[in-house]
Amino acid sequence: MIQRIQTLFLLLAAAAGGGLFLPLPLARTPQPQPGGLFSDGLLTVTDDVLLSVLLGLGGGLAFAAIFLFRNRPLQIRLTGLAFLVGLAGLGLGLYHFFTQGQAAAAEPALGLALPVLFAVLCLLAIRFIRKDEELVRSMDRLR
Incomplete structure (x- = not known):
């Protein structure tokens, strides 16, 4: 389980x-904006419940996929679902950034790179899980 590269990616x-x-902000504003997501000058994951649920669920699905190494097709599907959920979270974060951050002159922060990193790591894990599955299938043909 641990010796596979896809486990490291997951x-x-x-x-x-x-x-x-x-407490990594996704975006920050120079001035706090009253009555909105930027009321403290920062947009964080915990400012929006749906954003918290989506990104938490994506991380949880990626962690759960680690333990499905014996069932690679299910592991691929679960990692793909984690990728889609993480992408939806990234989209929601960008939506908040562009809609509410426009009026507040928001600037992207370091936290906005983590959902992108999450998506890339999920795609890399899917690629290497598929390679493992192809290797196992080719060995089955030789028997």
């Missing part, structure tokens, strides 16, 4: 999904 993706709940 573990890093789960860490990136969980790292979004650290």
